[in-house]
Amino acid sequence: MSNTAQGQILDFVRGRFPQAELDAAQDIFALGFVNSLFAMELVMFVEKTFGVTIPNDELRIDNFRTADSMAELVDRLARVAA
Amino acid sequence: MTTSRVTDRRSAREFVDAHIVPHADAWDLDGRVPEDLIRKASEAGLWAPFLPEQYGGAGMDMVTLGEVHEEVGRGCSSVRSLLTVHTMLSWTVQRWATPAQREQWGPALASGAALGAFCLSEPGAGSDTSGITTTATQTDRGWVINGTKKWTTGGQRADVFLVFARTASSIGAFLVPRDTPGVRVRPIEEILGTRASMLAEITFADVEVEREALLGPSGFTAGMVLTGTLDLGRYSVAAGSVGIVQGCLEASAAYAAKREVGGKPLRDLPLIQAKLSDMVTDARAARLLLAEAGRLKDEGDSATLMATWIAKYFASTAAARHASEAVQIHGANGFTPDYPVARFYRDAKVMEIIEGSNEIQRMTIAGQADREKP
Ligand SMILES: Cc1cc2nc3c(=O)[nH]c(=O)nc-3n(C[C@H](O)[C@H](O)[C@H](O)COP(=O)(O)OP(=O)(O)OC[C@H]3O[C@@H](n4cnc5c(N)ncnc54)[C@H](O)[C@@H]3O)c2cc1C
Numbered sequence: 156m157s158n159t160a161q162g163q164i165l166d167f168v169r170g171r172f173p174q175a176e177l178d179a180a181q182d183i184f185a186l187g188f189v190n191s192l193f194a195m196e197l198v199m200f201v202e203k204t205f206g207v208t209i210p211n212d213e214l215r216i217d218n219f220r221t222a223d224s225m226a227e228l229v230d231r232l233a234r235v236a237a
Numbered sequence: 238m239t240t241s242r243v244t245d246r247r248s249a250r251e252f253v254d255a256h257i258v259p260h261a262d263a264w265d266l267d268g269r270v271p272e273d274l275i276r277k278a279s280e281a282g283l284w285a286p287f288l289p290e291q292y293g294g295a296g297m298d299m300v301t302l303g304e305v306h307e308e309v310g311r312g313c314s315s316v317r318s319l320l321t322v323h324t325m326l327s328w329t330v331q332r333w334a335t336p337a338q339r340e341q342w343g344p345a346l347a348s349g350a351a352l353g354a355f356c357l358s359e360p361g362a363g364s365d366t367s368g369i370t371t372t373a374t375q376t377d378r379g380w381v382i383n384g385t386k387k388w389t390t391g392g393q394r395a396d397v398f399l400v401f402a403r404t405a406s407s408i409g410a411f412l413v414p415r416d417t418p419g420v421r422v423r424p425i426e427e428i429l430g431t432r433a434s435m436l437a438e439i440t441f442a443d444v445e446v447e448r449e450a451l452l453g454p455s456g457f458t459a460g461m462v463l464t465g466t467l468d469l470g471r472y473s474v475a476a477g478s479v480g481i482v483q484g485c486l487e488a489s490a491a492y493a494a495k496r497e498v499g500g501k502p503l504r505d506l507p508l509i510q511a512k513l514s515d516m517v518t519d520a521r522a523a524r525l526l527l528a529e530a531g532r533l534k535d536e537g538d539s540a541t542l543m544a545t546w547i548a549k550y551f552a553s554t555a556a557a558r559h560a561s562e563a564v565q566i567h568g569a570n571g572f573t574p575d576y577p578v579a580r581f582y583r584d585a586k587v588m589e590i591i592e593g594s595n596e597i598q599r600m601t602i603a604g605q606a607d608r609e610k611p
Contacts, residue, residue: 173608184457191460192542192601195468198461199539211333214454214461 160205160226167200168222179222194219201225207232240280245301249308252281257312262574264433268426269393270316279349283309283320285327292331292343300531303476307527310480311487314584315433317480319352319391321473321592325466326353326399329410333453333462338412342397354395355470356386356439357463363388364597366401366408366463371441373402373409379447382411382419385440392437393424399452399466400441407459410452410466419444430583468542471549471592472530478552478588479523481581485556485563486516488578492567503566512562519559523552543605550598553588560585 157163161179169177172188183189197219202209207229218228240256243249256277264270278284287302288294297305302324310317327346330339330353345351362368371384382402389398398420400411413420425436453462490513493504503509526548533541563578564571571578589595 170608189457191464194458195461195464196539196542198458199537199541203537203539211454214456214458216457219457 160229161222163204164201164222164225167204168197171196177222179226181222182220183222184216184220197225201229205229205233207236240277242295243281243283243286243305244295244297246304246308248281249283249305252277252283253308253312257309257316258577261313261315261433262577262580264313264315265580266432266574268432269435270313270319270433274316275319275349275352275394278316278320282347284323284349284352285347287324288327288331288343288347292339293347294343298531299472299534300528303472303527303531306473306476307480307483307524310477311484312480313433314477314481314580314587315431315435317473317477318431318434318587319394321470321477322355322390322395323349323353324473325355325470326397328469329399329452329462329466330412332465333410334412335449338449338452342412345396351396352391352394353397353399354389354391355466356389356392356398356400357467358388359385360387360438364594369401369403369408371400371402373404373411373451375405376445379445380411380450382413382441382444382446385438387438388425389437389439390431390434392422392439393435398439401463404451404455406455408463409455409459410462411446411450412452413441413444413446413450417444417446430580430585430587432583464542467592468545472527472534472545474588474592475523475527475530475545475549475552478549478556478585479520479527481556481585481588482516482520482523482552482559484577485559485581486513486520488576488581489513489516489563489566492570492576496568509566512559512566516559516562519555523548523555526551543602546593546598546601547605549592550595550602553585553598554595556581556585556588 157166165177165179175186218224243252286295286297289296309320330342359369373380373382396415398413400413401408419442421440423438425438493509494502496503530541530544530548533544560582564582567576567578570576
């Protein structure tokens with residue numbers, strides 16, 4: 156279990172797709188397994204784990220492409236909320 | 238006399254025993270749920286109790302909502318079906334609509350003054366949702382919707398539809414009031430089960446709606462609206478299926494205690510006991526799966542999605558199995574409207590088809606196989 160946001164996100168994605176080899180900069184959409192069920196799981200995971208609510212206009216593919224970009228989104232939302 | 242509020246399983250059971258159970262077979266024969274029941278459900282706050290109090294809801298948690306829908310399903314799957322699609326629309330408005338739309342629709346949805354329905358399936362597309370052909374074209378003023386939706390539960394009665402349509406970039410969810418020009422509703426009659434659920438085919442011919450009628454984000458997360466809506470629908474159908482198993486159990490236990498063969502009540506016969514024991518066991522197992530899915534929803538845990546698939550798969554197949562055995566226990570009487578089991582038998586079959594058929598459930602759950610750990 157990782158402490159960084161990137162690490163936690165990667166752990167989650169790896170847990171869902173044990174066969175995929177992933178790092179924090181990798182485009183998960185390019186791997187071809189993202190469907191609407193997983194997209195929803197991912198958004199719910201990020202919201203619950205980091206205690207943020209992702210507004211509609213932030214639900215953009217670029218924010219979810221990599222573990223790094225999701226971590227940046229979380230960081231930005233946390234700063235807005237603070 | 239006003240009806241008392243439904244706030245938990247116990248009050249739901251009282252409501253169902255007083256206002257639904259005595260009439261469910263008559264509604265089934267008649268092919269509709271009467272306005273009187275719709276009004277009583279409104280008085281009881283049954284339509285969307287999970288909405289926040291500011292919109293007239295009661296902020297009910299998902300575990301309790303599941304228990305309430307189970308109780309309704311025990312009484313009448315047609316009423317539960319109306320509740321399911323209304324729940325799906327109300328939740329989607331709550332989750333994805335603008336604050337102004339929530340102000341506009343929330344109180345009416347909570348009170349039942351406006352009933353909602355869910356329009357995804359079409360004559361040519363059911364399981365394969367990517368095959369829908371209804372379109373929404375963007376204009377300067379908003380959207381124009383064209384296409385035909387089929388099998389819309391409650392469509393005959395609903396005041397507002399949640400319509401899924403193809404946009405230039407994805408599949409979007411649109412809120413369409415029934416009285417919008419170009420909306421035509423054609424009743425579908427004489428179906429096998431949930432006969433009183435007032436199904437309709439709905440045609441949208443150049444239906445113009447405002448820009449804000451599109452709910453939720455666009456792009457890759459547009460699918461979340463549908464996924465989330467179906468997840469809640471599946472949860473409600475799972476609950477209704479638990480209710481069917483419980484209904485079968487209660488009817489069968491009562492009948493087996495009373496009916497004698499060879500001077501002995503049926504319930505003393507080992508082969509009948511085997512059926513009853515399986516009903517007791519599966520009712521509990523299905524209820525636990527449902528409660529687990531509900532708890533995960535309340536916690537905002539993404540694991541609720543798979544938990545809900547599993548609960549619905551288990552509960553719907555258990556309902557179909559036990560409804561068949563319940564008719565068996567009743568013998569010829571099980572073929573008549575004098576006992577509820579004939580209705581349970583027909584209604585249970587529907588549960589294996591809607592909100593993801595058995596085959597689709599199994600394909601999705603199989604995806605869990607290589608990551609399933611205790
Ligand atoms: C009583 C009732 C109420 C309904 N209410 C609504 C409603 O309110 N709103 C709405 O939008 N829809 C509603 N529906 C429609 C329902 O959602 C669809 O019937 C369901 O999704 C299945 O689609 P289909 O009937 O087109 O079957 P099809 O998709 O044509 O499937 C036919 C059979 O093939 C199987 N199958 C399909 N794909 C696969 C696959 N890839 N692999 C293996 N087997 C497969 C299916 O499981 C099924 O057994 C309702 C249906 C009923 C019966």
